[in-house]
Amino acid sequence: MRDYFTAAREFDYAAAAASTLAGDLEALNACIECCDRHAGSGRVALVWEGRNGERADWTFEQLKEASARFANLLQARGVRPGDCVSGMLPRTPELLITILGTWRAGAIYQPLFTAFGPKAIEHRVQGAGSKLVVTDLANRSKLDEVDGAPQVLTVGDDFWAELERQSDSFEPVLRKASDPFLLMFTSGTTGLAKPLTVPLKAIVAFVSYMRDAVDLRPDDRFWNLADPGWAYGLYYAVTGPLAMGHATTFYEGGFTVESTCRIIREYGITNLAGSPTAYRLLLAARDEVQAALKGCLRAVSSAGEPLTPEVIRWFGEGLGCTIHDHYGQTELGMVLCNHHALEHPVRLGAAGFAMPGHRVVVLDEQQRELPVGQPGILALDMPRSPLFWFPGYQGMNTKAFVGDYYLSGDTVELNDDGSISFVGRADDVITTSGYRVGPFDVESALIEHPAVIEAAVIGKPDPERTELVKAFVVLHAGQEPCAELAEALQQYVRKRLSAHSYPREIEFVAELPKTPSGKIQRFLLRNQEIAKAQAAAAH
Structure with a gap:
């Protein structure tokens, strides 16, 4: 295991980019990085189970061919490089084909969570200027209530027939590292969700997280419980593992304790990622879960909200594995972690240490860096954070950029060992x-x-x-x-x-x-x- 402090001190962006990317910073395509470069290896890219028990494995080679057909379909429908394609699909192979094919065409993918109603969809597709929405029969009717809805491609209707009519050859469109490949909307606590683009260079940061914090190894079976309709799922159930040439797992059904235990056992999952909500539900059924899963998992990662100490202790004592807290935002990806693959002190309840390639600080209201033990705003020192990629919200100014700092809006506290503990959203702290x-x-x-x-x-x-x-x-x-x-x-x-x-x-x-x-x-x-x-x- 590498020493965290050495890795953070010696981090070199050029070396990280060169070792992570097949392309260079002037000529990149996310489909090459997450699919084509691994085609021909025979490796599985997607392990899928449908809601009715259907199962299928997809190799990188199969996804390369399907994404080429989809890119040709997009071109036939008038989608050009830099245009936006929205996807509102459950966790199915068609979702992954849509994402990869959009990237292959040099277009930008915008996720729509399947639980969204027409107004949430309308806000996002209008804000993104989407040229096409790909959805399924279960969600198709929602688009009828969206003002100015773009053209729609429906899985289960015309999707596969149209794909089969397309050529299985499409040369990926190369873009610059600063060009976007994702368009996200932050959920926020008040007001409408704000749009932001994710540039191609963020792939380097996503892979760094998978390697150093998640500790994704070649012999792992990996499952991220998060839906790719949200940032943690799209960044780290799709982009990160596939860029490493590692298989990801899609389970189309909803979360239950029983299905989670079954999938971990049947598919031999050793490396798990998810949210504290899921882990609290597992804890609530501790006897059943311990009987099913003790000794199965090697590493477990959590993001979304802080883990409670009881969950951390139970995973170690009851399941015999380590669960670590990680902190991030849609705007940042994950930047503060207890790293599975890097050796450092782990303080119970702390969010951890800055990901190598980031400098995370605690600021007061005058943007002065605070010492140990004083709560303040978590901020990124942008000039000294080479992996920082957030370009700002699309079409609007933000008060989050002040001088050299990006202000997260979260209240944290620096500990004497250099780790940082989460206190709450600035609006959540009680006086x-x-x-x-x-x-x-x-x-x-x-x-x-x-x-x-x-x-x-x-x-x-x-x-x-x-x-x-x-x-x-x-x-x-x-x-x-x-x-x-x-x-x-x-x-x-x-x-x-x-x-x-x-x-x-x-x-x-x-x-x-x-x-x-x-x-x-x-x-x-x-x-x-x-x-x-x-x-x-x-x-």
Whole structure:
């Protein structure tokens, strides 16, 4: 295992690009990088299982041919290099063919999550200026409600017939490293999702993450649970592993504990990536999961929100594998990690250390770098972060760029070992009686109580304390909400954290509001409490 501090100190961008890319920075194509360069090896690129149990393996050679046919189809439909193609498909071979064929044609791929309704689709395809949407029969009708919808290609209708009519030869269109190959929309907590392009040079950063943080090895069987309709799935279930010549796994069905355990066992998955939500659900069924999976997994990675200490301990003790926390954004990819492949101290609850090729700092409101132990905004020192690729939001100014820094909007704290701990989104941090409380610490303490499966903590407006800490709690099956349990949870957190951090109010709920990718939407709970306070004041 390489030493992290040596790898970070000696990072060389030119060497990283040369060792990662088949092309050079003046002539790149993402389909070459993620498919063609590995064709002829006989290696499998995609392991797929459908929602009805269908199974298929696709080699890089097969995907090369199918992507060429799709690129010819795009050209016949008037799509040119630099145009945008949107995909709204489940995790199927057709999705991967659409992505690779779009790249082969020199066009830009824009993902649409299959749970989106017409308005979310409309905002994205209009913002992207999409020339074509590829979807399936289950989602086709949504496009009928989209104003000014582009032309549509439907899988299960005319997709395969049209492909078969196309030539299986198409020379990939070469682009510059600064040219985009993906167009993403950030979900955000307020306002409409903002568009941003991902340049081809980001492939170097995506591969660095797969190699150093995920520790993806040639003999691994890899599965990223994230849907490619979102950044973590598109960057690290598609682009990263395929660029390394490694197979990825697509399971078309929805997440369940049973299906997850079955796929890990049947396909011999050794390297797993996913979200804390999925891991909390596995923990909730710990006896069943331990019986099925103990000793199966070698490395597990988590992204989206911080892991709770209980999940980290259980993976080590109950499943016999290491799970590591990783932090990133749609705008950055992953930049702060506990690295599986690099040796460094691992502090329980910390997001980790900056990915080699990035310099991550903690800033105050005047953009001064803060010392150990003082919470501030996580920022990227752009001139000293050669893997930083975010070009800004498309068609709009952003306040995130200040001087040499990109400001993430997340509140973090530098630790004495050089690692960084996540406190919360800037909007999520609670100010109560002059103290600053990170919701994650309170949530972690609550989840360690045996009655609790999930929790979300917010600051509720309070005339005396500015805000008071309020928790929304989901209980395990068989647990009954009552005043005695609420009191027990309050004392449990008070004992584990501090007198000012415990939740003065607890509300038991059946579920928490989340984004389609599984992140808890605390702002919705906070807005709900603000509305209640305003209504009470009006009366």
